Amino acid sequence: MKFKKQIFGFMDMLRFKKLVPNRRKALAEGADTPLPTEYRVNQMADALHPGRMQVELVSARPLPGNMRELVFKRLDAPAFPFFRAGQYVSLQSAVGNSLVSRPYSIVSSPREALENRLVLGVEDAGFFSGHLVKDAKPGDRFRMTEPSGEFHYETLRDSGEIVCLAGGSGITPFLSMAKSMVEGDEPYKMTLFYGARDLAHIAFKEELDALAEKGLRLIYVLSDEQRDGYEHGFITAGLLEKYIDPHSVTFFLCGPQAMYDFLEKELAQYQLPRKAVRRDPACCGNREMEAPKTFQLTVHVRDKVSVIEAHENETVLTALERAGIDAPNKCRAGGCGYCHSKLLHGDFFVEPERDGRREADRKFGFLHPCVSYPQSDMEIEIP
Ligand code: FES
Incomplete structure (x- = not known):
């Protein structure tokens, strides 16, 4: 194969010859101010993904159903990172000789995080949770992971209408999701079915009722009590159909295992695609066993x-x-x-x-x- 020599080839060689002297000249003329030690992109990455955070319990108040609301502020930075409503943080502390941690869904909204306020709703249902509900007091310090988890709305995957089914303490991520919608940070329309034993066991009722006035569609379902304005029984397929079209929404479920088992059967008749039913996974606990080795x-x-x-x-x-x-x-x-x-x-x-x-x-x-x-x-x- 023959190559034809072009005039531009010689021009390139001339430019190449001048490359080193030109570079030396540019270096000599350049500013001698030191390079920045911090870059904005790194600061942004640290703010959004701090890994672990040092936090302090600011206040606590009892909630119905053996629950307690815990409000935290961050000590190692002026604000919590922005997160996706529905995510959790893992709280860690030493209790006796053990170093224990548990994940808890965030109750507050992502905007509140920027004001250095993060709220959890903890149910007394285990060693560490019991400690948080009964013994933790304002001023106590903890280690907390950055917000994580896939239990949140995703525009590409989920329908613009979401139906959230909560049981007991499983209401916590939905409060954050409803607040985030009302604050204009999420694009979905949200219907929330909240199942509780009776009126006295509804946690965060005041907050939920206030959100209902600002756009949240809210249905309380009481299993052990009959009241005007409240549904009675369990969250069944029949009840869902009274309010929504199950084929055009994405379901988000959070609650005890018994509720998941029950709802799985109720929703099975619709033959929904897997992505249309999202469950918040529960922690893996002890196995029932006689005389474990x-x-x-x-x-x-x-x-x-x-x-x-x-x-x-x-x-x-x-x-x-x-x-x-x-x-x-x-x-x-x-x-x-x-x-x-x-x-x-x-x-x-x-x-x-x-x-x-x-x-x-x-x-x-x-x-x-x-x-x-x-x-x-x-x-x-x-x-
Ligand atoms: S802590 Fe998430 S996989 Fe083990």
Whole structure:
């Protein structure tokens, strides 16, 4: 093949010859002010994704149904990061010799976060939650993860009309979602069915009624009490059809497992696509078991090795926390991958619907301690 020489080829060579002297000249003429140590893009990334935050409990008030409202302010920065309504934070603290943490849905709106205010609604339903409901007092300090989670509205996936079904303390993420809609930060129209035993067990009623006056469509459903203006019974398919068209909406569910089981059957008749029914995953708790075995768990954290006890009916993460080991975790439901650890030796059990590991993780021996139950002595390496 023949190449034809062009005049521009010689021009390029001339330019190339001048490249180094031109560069030297530009450097000599340039300003000698030092480069900035901080860039706006990094500051923005830090503000939105601080990782862990130091927070202080500002105030607390009792709520119906063994719940308590907890209001926090951030100590290590002037504001909480903006988040998606429906997300959670994980709160961590030392209780006795244990280092425990639990995820809680955020009740306040993303805008309130920018005013350094973040509200949680905690139900007394376990070791750490019980501590928060009964013992935590204003001035107490905690570590908190940045807001996380996929239980939020997504324009591309979800319908413009969302129907939220709440049971008991499962009302918490929907308060944030309703506030965010009313404040103009979300584009959806929201209908909320809130199931409670009776009027006395409705948490955040005042706030919900105020939101109903500003655009939230709100239906209270009382199972044990009949009252004018309230639905009676459970959230059934028949009740849903009275208010909405189930085929043109996206459902968001949050509540106890019994409610999920019940609603799954009610919604099954509509044969909805999987993406049309979104559930807030619950934490993975202890398994019901008679006389669970106790195993030896060897834990590597960088260059430190600890040997602790792990019971067959509890997750590996619970065993780590009981021993005071600071193991990373967020969702405690197998979904976020934050606790991702290496299995060096031993067996464990994980329920298939909780197993959020990638295929490669399974193949190369990684586990999520938050949903893994020991089945033998184990040796693991945590980040
Ligand atoms: S903490 Fe989220 S997967 Fe384990």
